[in-house]
Amino acid sequence: MKKHAFVLALALALPFSAAAHKQWLVPSQATVAGQDVWVTFDAAVSNQLFFPDHVPMRLDNVVATAPDGSQVPLQNASTGKYRSTFDLHLQQEGTYRIANVNRGVSASWDTAESLAAKAKARAEGKPVTGQGAPRGGFLRNARPEELAAKIPADARNVQVTETLGRVETFVTNGRTTDIRPLGEGLELVPVTHPNDLFAGEEAKFVLHVDGKPAAGLEVEVVRGDTRYRNAQEEIRATSGQDGSIAITFPQPGRYWLEASTEDGNTRVPKASKRRLVYVATLEVLPQ
Structure with missing residues (x-):
């Protein structure tokens, strides 16, 4: 199986992903409907997408944001040998944003x-x-x-x-709602909603760095179940002058998306550069 060069070294708390070890958050369902709905999440760092075979993701910095912007507590959180799990109680209609945010x-x-x-x-x-x-x-x-x-x-x-990384996923209860840009670090701003992705259809996003479109950044997309194939089958795209990227997902399933960059806009006085990493887990549905 093809090996990738390291993006960032794994730390003890694993704030970022290395290419051979990919961090991910996976919901049991990405789209649900109801007034009293629960979703379970797996969180891990693995060699094979999305099989927990390396180490668990620590949950200290995982934040779940409800459609109205409020934080939702993680329920039944547990960390085992190879993965962490937790539940979310989705009581609002709209899109929830679940992210592991690490600074250091x-x-x-x-x-x-x-x-x-x-x-x-x-x-x-x-x-x-x-x-x-x-x-x-x-x-x-x-x-x-x-x-x-x-x-x-x-x-x-x-x-x-200085390092700033974000690993996230999205869950929608009922109808999709807008995902507000955060304005800090590297982030993916949806044009096509991340819970409205279909195989064979072009999806559009914009990459932002500190709230501004970021041009010339490469995005790598890998479909899950790499355990069952010899090639990673990566999809690569580069953001345009307006930060936009377009991706056509070839088949249904879960996909892992990553982008990274470096700049000199540090907030730590002794730091000479800043390393930014963004990772998302996306679910693509059949047409």
Whole structure:
């Protein structure tokens, strides 16, 4: 099976996905109807879509937003060896937005030992970057206030990256309602409603970064059940000048969508760049 290059390193709390490990939130039903409806969710990080075979997604930062903008508490939340589960009580009509939102910083630096090892590697004509090259220290998924305590005082060439990731899915009770842009980080703004997707029909979305259309970003879309086929069968699209993308889903099923980007618009004083990742799980219905 085709292997992908890493997008972001997995942290202990797994705020973002690596290409071999994909994060996802999957509802038992994406469209329901009723005044007293329950939906169960699975949440995991896996190698195969959507089979929990790696580690569970932590639920600390999962937020469910009702159609009126209020937050809905997670019910019966549980984290096991390979997946987390929770229930939502859908009492309003409209579209619910369920997301795992993670913020943090990562950092890398050289030590006296790693600098000496790099100097030796250069002298011997060996690579000093990439896999197998000498490495110094690395910090993943930390809070900004932890940087001073966790980076050694004698660290050299310190590089700090701010990270912001969103992994989400959508559930509609009864009729679909508008999904309001958040205006922060990387997000998918629907033109075609995410609970109104049909195989063979073109769906349109707009990518935003901090509330503005983002041009030139690549989106990767993979249909689930990768366990049962040898090829990922990725669909790729690049956002236009207005941030728009168009995707035609070839067949019914659940799909995993991811986009990522980097910029220098950091809010952490010591960070030199910002890493943004967006992931959505979408259900596509037969015509």
